[in-house]
Amino acid sequence: MSADNTLSLAQLEQTDAFIGRHIGPNAAEQQAMLAELGLESLDQLIEQTVPESIQLAQPIDLADSRTEEDVLSELKQIASKNVINRSMIGMGYSDTIVPNVILRNVLENPGWYTAYTPYQPEVAQGRLEALLNYQQMVLDLTGLDLANASLLDESTAAAEAMTLCKRMSKARKANIFLVDENLHPQNISVIETRAEPLGYEVIVGNLDELIEQHDPFGVVAQYPGTYGHVKDLSELIEKTHAKKALFCASADIMSLIMLKSPGELGADVVFGSAQRFGVPMGYGGPHAAFFATRDAYKRSVPGRIIGVSVDSRGNQALRMAMQTREQHIRREKATSNICTAQVLLANMAGFYATYHGPQGLKVIASRIHRMADILATGLQSKGVELVNNTWFDTITLNLGDKRDSAYDAALALGINLRKVGADQLGISCDEKTGRQEILDLWQAIIGADHGLDLEAIDSELVANGSVSIPAALVRTSAILTHPVFNTHHSETEMLRYLKQLENKDISLTHAMIALGSCTMKLNATAEMIPVSWPEFGSMHPFAPIDQAAGYSEMINSLEEMLKAITGFDAICMQPNSGAQGEYAGLLAIRNFHIANGDDHRNICLIPSSAHGTNPASAALADMKVVIVGCDDQGNVDMDDMRAKAEQHAENLSCLMITYPSTHGVYEESIREICEIIHENGGQVYMDGANMNAQVAISQPGEIGADVSHLNLHKTFCIPHGGGGPGMGPIGIKAHLAPFVANHPVQKIDGPKPDNGAVSAAPWGSASILPITWVYIALMGQPGLRKATEVAILNANYLTKKLGEHYSVLYTGRNDKVAHECIIDLRPLKDSSGISEEDVAKRLMDYGFHAPTMSFPVAGTLMIEPTESEPKAEIDRFIEAMIAIRQEIADVEAGKLNAEQNPLKGAPHTMEDLIDPKWDRPYSPVLGAFPLDSVKANKFWPTVNRIDNVYGDRNLFCACPSMESYAQD
Structure with missing residues (x-):
């Protein structure tokens, strides 16, 4: 085959090839979708969709696209500037050996790292079992009754422990939290940061003396202490309980294999980092924090808890329990803004315990x-x-x-x-x-x-x-007696167990996951490769800064990229989740007002459409939430906005607003909204959840925002990991830059030196920042703009096709949506009895994970295809949704039984298909194979629809017996 002599060398080098690998639809497919919309070009689509007032006049200041080989070669050179010494610093971070079977088959496996949070448990039983194992491990080692499925890091877990003590302590009038002077310094800092807006008094010192002098609501000690002491805490715990306060222990998980558990000593809360169970230090993260407490406090446990329930056949099934505790339900009444976990890392820690078993761990x-x-x-x-x-x-x-x-x-x-x-x-x-x-x-x-x-x-x-x-x-009680920790010790057994669990879960390796607001886009292999490099993974977060020259260069370079993209003057990398970014940004606003003598400014305006973390974060920052209404088109009600801004002008702190809106449209009045807030003395916090519809087309900092967080696990390609990790750095304008988080151990240039920390490590989960660095470097300015354009194209194409069969709740200018759309199923429920949950479960039979269900509007599905999905996959999803609409029509017409139909019976399992007692008025083949195309690549849910009510009424959050697994 001869070379193509019509192409120049520059064309043959294909430095922009990655853009076509990241973006799903090729040029011909893009034109076909544009034609469906009656458009000729992507430029025309943007003109009709994005308000002219916010469109950038000039391209963002980034380089062009580059090849994967070039980008990884440069990053390797940067990483080589890190000096990886043997770290014996301690302070909550220890070097560890990641078992290769876990490294290759979990951390480096897209079947594990591209899955979503298990809100649809029927297609997430593998991850849920892994997390239940993790919870059981934590229960055994801490000696307590109930554990969650991980938190962000040890220090934020310490802050969560403090607020749990405040809620649950019987010392109702107490306002003091006593902190062991032997606590790791980063834990003390994050506790103090959290306590200050809430009005708690934190006293740090010798606990034996402090408990005699004060009446606290809670006490926290390090076990063992940061300087190594192993102290019997039982007498101190007794004195704490005598004052009706709760006692927390920040524990080293490895030490608990040899030490008597804090639960046996009488502690009420035990937390710490699971990092040294086979998770690299990674210059600070990501790492799973464990958190355990007594059963009496289960309603106040932050984060997610995995529980055991049953499915519609009565078989054992797992799910996230007690979800009504979470911030998206409680909003401004929430006591925590936690909306994520560190699932991928919790799974690794749990698998580490599974692989080594109790005897192997005791040897280590x-x-x-x-x-x-x-x-x-x-x-x-x-x-x-x-x-x-x-x-x-x-x-x-x-x-x-x-x-x-x-x-x-x-x-x-x-x-x-x-x-x-x-x-x-x-x-x-x-x-x-x-x-x-x-x-x-x-x-x-x-x-x-x-x-x-x-x-x-x-x-x-x-x-x-x-x-x-x-x-x-000395520990005498048994640990890890459950068979799961005593079975998989050969690599063959472990490999097969990991694969068995992986096979139960839908991930991006199977199909598109069109979750609105969650941006489940491609996590390219080239972006993921540096995470495993020892130059990044083996660095202690408190290593001398001159040894971390590579990290410093990469982080500084990424900050410059993000400043160019957002239009902000500075970036704070510390927050390690989107909700933590919200909290960190609001604290910066709060501290700015206080520095100006405006400490009375505490009113936060939030549109009614906002994600639940917004009001929850505002509450944690000691702000009073005032809700602003939305009009019938889903936009902020401008009259209500102006009236409330003027009404609260004297005390206005800020506005929190998502852009494009949570309703999936570009609000025409966004500049005016920002101006109204500024005119009344407030600051504008822009939630960056929907940044995938802004990159290279508009900039939050140019529109009028003063601060915004960036979900790197959405827009910038860090994978969701089955429910974490994430990163939520914030962009800030210059006047807010002095007021963002600093760190007590490793000072950061820019913020005031005495500013407290919001995360355990100075740069949060630093080892996953290379993912975003590689993505931006590979795409360049042209690729980033094209990604945004195609994300908008895919969403509008899908909306147009589905709009012929379903009601689209909100559209913006020219009947266009931004990067996602909301399908309203409430009219269909009224006419057929089929709910949004029925549609979500039925989609599993077609091989899809459901879109976002009942958010931001109850009875709806919010769909976001992202730019990475090719036209064929979007068409396959559309075909499934149209087929489901026909099934609903058959219910409406009486052709399908109103109570026993494929939607109410979904999802259908292999057990259904082979059941000789099948007695439903439709065939099992219709249930399991609703389209011929499904037969070619069938994904089988491993359980039927799960009974959520049963799971909460019969709360069980530990590993069931292996006999029960065998029976199922």
């Missing part, structure tokens, strides 16, 4: 402890004074004026230690600590001629035993 924990014992014994034998005489893995040395030289000597040997105060040095052992590290540390601290015999010290410890863990705190 014992080895870590033995290394700390050998290190300490050798040092003490040479006269080195230890601050702590008890420990699990961490010792702190009193070295006086020799501290810095010892630190530098360890550094020269490639080991990072922790400087404590003026003359102390902290050392933490971990799963990777070996003989050589111990020898190197003896050399650095004592000298090369230390004369210590590691093997002899080990033999002495074996013969005489260790007293570094007090006898009263």
